[in-house]
Amino acid sequence: xxxxxxxxxxxxxxxxxxxxxxxxxxxxxxxxxxxxxxxxxxxxxxxxxxxxxxxxxxxxxxxxxxxxxxxxxxxxxxxxxxxxxxxxxxxxxxxxxxxxxxxxxxxxxxxxxxxxxxxxxxxxxxxxxxxxxxxxxxxxxxxxxxxxxxxxxxxxxxxxxxxxxxxxxxxxxxxxxxxxxxxxxxxxxxxxxxxxxxxxxxxxxxxxxxxxxxxxxxxxxxxxxxxxxxxxxxxxxxxxxxxxxxxxxxxxxxxxxxxxxxxxxxxxxxxxxxxxxxxxxxxxxxxxxxxxxxxxxxxxxxxxxxxxxxxxxxxxxxxxxxxxxxxxx
Amino acid sequence: xxxxxxxxxxxxxxxxxxxxxxxxxxxxxxxxxxxxxxxxxxxxxxxxxxxxxxxxxxxxxxxxxxxxxxxxxxxxxxxxxxxxxxxxxxxxxxxxxxxxxxxxxxxxxxxxxxxxxxxxxxxxxxxxxxxxxxxxxxxxxxxxxxxxxxxxxxxxxxxxxxxxxxxxxxxxxxxxxxxxxxxxxxxxxxxxxxxxxxxxxxxxxxxxxxxxxxxxxxxxxxxxxxxxxxxxxxxxxxxxxxxxxxxxxxxxxxxxxxxxxxxxxxxxxxxxxxxxxxxxxxxxxxxxxxxxxxxxxxxxxxxxxxxxxxxxxxxxxxxxxxxxxxxxxxxxxxxxxxxxxxxxxxxxxxxxxxxxxxxxxxxxxxxxxxxxxxxxxxxxxxxxxxxxxxxxxxxxxxxxxxxxxxxxxxxxxxxxxxxxxxxxxxxxxxxxxxxxxxxxxxxxxxxxxxxxxxxxxxxxxxxxxxxxxxxxxxxxxxxxxxxxxxxxxxxxxxxxxxxxxxxxxxxxxxxxxxxxxxxxxxxxxxxxx
Numbered sequence: 001x002x003x004x005x006x007x008x009x010x011x012x013x014x015x016x017x018x019x020x021x022x023x024x025x026x027x028x029x030x031x032x033x034x035x036x037x038x039x040x041x042x043x044x045x046x047x048x049x050x051x052x053x054x055x056x057x058x059x060x061x062x063x064x065x066x067x068x069x070x071x072x073x074x075x076x077x078x079x080x081x082x083x084x085x086x087x088x089x090x091x092x093x094x095x096x097x098x099x100x101x102x103x104x105x106x107x108x109x110x111x112x113x114x115x116x117x118x119x120x121x122x123x124x125x126x127x128x129x130x131x132x133x134x135x136x137x138x139x140x141x142x143x144x145x146x147x148x149x150x151x152x153x154x155x156x157x158x159x160x161x162x163x164x165x166x167x168x169x170x171x172x173x174x175x176x177x178x179x180x181x182x183x184x185x186x187x188x189x190x191x192x193x194x195x196x197x198x199x200x201x202x203x204x205x206x207x208x209x210x211x212x213x214x215x216x217x218x219x220x221x222x223x224x225x226x227x228x229x230x231x232x233x234x235x236x237x238x239x240x241x242x243x244x245x246x247x248x249x250x251x252x253x254x255x256x257x258x259x260x261x262x263x264x265x266x267x268x269x270x271x272x273x274x275x276x277x278x279x280x281x282x283x284x285x286x287x288x289x290x291x292x293x294x295x296x297x298x299x300x301x302x303x304x305x306x307x308x309x310x311x312x313x314x315x316x317x318x319x320x321x322x323x324x325x326x327x328x329x
Numbered sequence: 330x331x332x333x334x335x336x337x338x339x340x341x342x343x344x345x346x347x348x349x350x351x352x353x354x355x356x357x358x359x360x361x362x363x364x365x366x367x368x369x370x371x372x373x374x375x376x377x378x379x380x381x382x383x384x385x386x387x388x389x390x391x392x393x394x395x396x397x398x399x400x401x402x403x404x405x406x407x408x409x410x411x412x413x414x415x416x417x418x419x420x421x422x423x424x425x426x427x428x429x430x431x432x433x434x435x436x437x438x439x440x441x442x443x444x445x446x447x448x449x450x451x452x453x454x455x456x457x458x459x460x461x462x463x464x465x466x467x468x469x470x471x472x473x474x475x476x477x478x479x480x481x482x483x484x485x486x487x488x489x490x491x492x493x494x495x496x497x498x499x500x501x502x503x504x505x506x507x508x509x510x511x512x513x514x515x516x517x518x519x520x521x522x523x524x525x526x527x528x529x530x531x532x533x534x535x536x537x538x539x540x541x542x543x544x545x546x547x548x549x550x551x552x553x554x555x556x557x558x559x560x561x562x563x564x565x566x567x568x569x570x571x572x573x574x575x576x577x578x579x580x581x582x583x584x585x586x587x588x589x590x591x592x593x594x595x596x597x598x599x600x601x602x603x604x605x606x607x608x609x610x611x612x613x614x615x616x617x618x619x620x621x622x623x624x625x626x627x628x629x630x631x632x633x634x635x636x637x638x639x640x641x642x643x644x645x646x647x648x649x650x651x652x653x654x655x656x657x658x659x660x661x662x663x664x665x666x667x668x669x670x671x672x673x674x675x676x677x678x679x680x681x682x683x684x685x686x687x688x689x690x691x692x693x694x695x696x697x698x699x700x701x702x703x704x705x706x707x708x709x710x711x712x713x714x715x716x717x718x719x720x721x722x723x724x725x726x727x728x729x730x731x732x733x734x735x736x737x738x739x740x741x742x743x744x745x746x747x748x749x750x751x752x753x754x755x756x757x758x759x760x761x762x763x764x765x766x767x768x769x770x771x772x773x774x775x776x777x778x779x780x781x782x783x784x785x786x787x788x789x790x791x792x793x794x795x796x797x798x799x800x801x802x803x804x805x806x807x808x809x810x811x812x813x814x815x816x817x818x819x820x821x822x823x824x825x826x827x828x829x830x831x832x833x834x835x836x837x838x839x840x841x842x843x844x845x846x847x848x849x850x851x852x853x854x855x856x857x858x
Binding site: 178183188190191193195198199203261 | 379398399400403411415416417418419420424428429431433438439440442
């Protein structure tokens with residue numbers, strides 16, 4: 001009998017993030033008629049695009065059982081450099097190109113220390129977090145910068161009726177999903193995350209894979225930084241603060257394991273990122289006390305983590321070898 | 330096909346290989362035997378491209394062969410199947426096989442899934458595995474995973490396959506499937522190097538045998554020139570008169586009255602089952618009554634007497650380890666009861682059971698039995714630590730602890746060269762197992778459950794473990810030994826239970842021990858009455 005109940009619960013737990021997502025939408029839709037309107041849903045997508053892209057990069061790192069704490073700082077550096085360049089009269093395309101190079105450079109620094117010098121990712125990226133924030137604060141002289149309308153267009157323009165941030169989000173997501181599921185590189189990331197030593201023995205160039213995921217994470221953080229900057233319109237000294245945790249939360253909420261080898265960008269991580277944004281959006285519509293947002297978000301994250309651990313326990317139980325085939329009841 | 334010429338290798342000044350010379354002719358299967366630490370794995374790691382030799386060279390079909398990494402070795406047609414299989418549980422069979430050589434979709438960087446599936450199906454057919462290529466490895470049994478590894482070797486067109494103790498985690502039936510496959514591969518002209526501690530298998534499967542001892546080749550000849558006895562003699566460098574120690578007290582058990590089993594056997598063998606209730610209560614230490622857990626075990630009852638060594642035989646997956654875990658309180662059990670000294674243990678935690686005198690050596694020494702990175706002394710003290718705490722503050726009495734550690738080290742004859750502070754992972758398998766055993770002995774258990782106590786342990790250390798088991802029983806403890814090796818149980822036990830599909834199928838007393846009868850009971854299939 002217990003076995004039967006286990007089977008019934010499993011599909012629900014397997015799609016916990018999906019169900020949670022639907023539940024959150026349903027609750028807000030029920031509480032406010034404004035929630036389920038096209039403009040509001042589009043708004044949610046636009047607002048979550050920056051975090052979602054950073055979280056997609058983070059997912060690559062988490063899949064290898066690593067972590068990248070420097071993404072928020074990279075966003076700040078990217079925004080600071082972009083702000084200075086655009087205000088200094090540099091063309092937009094050049095600023096964007098430099099930003100992406102900044103992201104890749106930070107990723108390369110992380111990769112060098114982690115792969116070459118074999119220092120733990122947590123420590124390395126913690127150090128680059130401080131390095132990035134320190135550099136950007138010095139660079140901006142800790143003053144806020146307001147950007148000209150030309151840059152803000154990235155956040156507001158539409159193409160074929162689709163907001164540009166959503167479009168960029170969709171492109172990054174599609175590329176990331178295809179890379180992870182359909183390329184040798186993507187499958188090898190999963191192998192490295194499951195067992196680095198085993199992957200090395202199997203003949204995979206693990207150093208190359210590990211370096212690549214930090215480059216990808218740095219690049220995604222820079223792209224996320226551009227989108228966040230275009231939406232906010234200004235670089236403040238707190239730009240990008242705690243984004244690394246928002247990204248990790250989104251990935252974890254979407255079922256990505258922090259121990260490596262398990263997780264997907266779609267629907268997983270993306271759903272997690274949009275879910276967090278939906279909660280915030282819903283609470284704003286309901287005029288909830290802003291101080292409640294983190295409490296409610298944390299509650300949902302706890303719920304997601306709880307269902308995930310329940311699911312793992314059930315899966316382990318189901319995977320347990322059956323020695324006897326008991327007669328069916 | 331491959332020839333080793335004066336290969337030498339040292340690790341931090343310790344010579345592990347010394348001028349190893351031998352060759353594997355094309356199409357031959359070579360058996361590589363030797364005690365643990367004899368250098369087999371190191372030699373194979375050199376061949377497989379994991380390690381460079383310090384001196385000497387290898388010739389592959391007459392050409393100089395010096396692989397830079399495993400990938401390079403694979404390109405030369407050499408596949409190394411490690412003892413701990415190198416498969417990724419989170420990926421599918423097909424992805425595991427083609428992990429480093431995915432078929433592409435034309436020039437695009439995408440995986441050609443259709444082609445990969447087709448190739449995998451063909452490979453799985455060659456190893457007689459009827460599974461979808463998309464099955465995740467985590468769904469496969471140990472035997473199936475082994476076959477996937479071989480399919481992987483075939484996928485790179487390997488001409489030489491190294492099998493490092495492939496049968497350790499296989500059931501007898503799975504091993505037979507593997508051996509049949511090895512026969513087919515041999516017929517196809519593939520060369521193989523087969524490393525195993527099961528000398529009977531080596532003799533059965535191999536054309537030539539090479540014996541390594543302390544990094545040197547001490548014997549290399551066609552299989553026919555070897556007997557298991559000669560191999561053992563070469564491996565250990567001294568002649569072991571018998572593989573199993575004689576039990577000192579067995580013959581005078583009648584006088585000391587140590588074991589009810591033994592007395593009954595000697596006084597009235599025919600009425601052994603109708604035991605005197607009073608005697609039973611005095612002598613039975615551990616008793617299981619009608620233990621049942623759906624899907625795992627059914628109606629398991631037995632009793633273990635003081636001074637008795639009781640064996641549990643059966644195929645891999647017969648429920649032996651699961652029974653051990655239930656006895657120790659690690660896994661749930663829906664029906665039945667366990668008694669220690671006549672007191673029910675139902676619903677008590679493993680910790681309470683340890684306090685009551687139960688000990689459990691798990692089958693997985695490295696993962697569950699030891700803290701590998703920790704010092705020998707710390708590992709030894711682990712179970713009995715609370716006994717060394719002194720009131721009122723519960724601080725540890727380190728002097729007493731050191732004395733206890735020192736005396737138990739001597740008792741289990743742990744290698745004297747190892748320091749107390751040395752990490753356990755630096756010890757050989759045999760010495761590691763002695764540490765686990767010693768750790769439990771410090772807690773002075775009254776009943777021990779030993780799950781595969783000699784797995785992966787060389788001949789010399791095995792003998793010492795057997796001696797320790799006998800000493801424990803002679804000291805009045807009851808010992809339950811789970812083993813996949815029937816010979817081992819016959820060698821050391823007073824009585825053997827045979828499990829199959831979660832049930833006890835047979836019970837044999839010492840005078841009726843019979844290899845065939847045990848195997849028959851173990852192979853019993855409840856689906857075919």
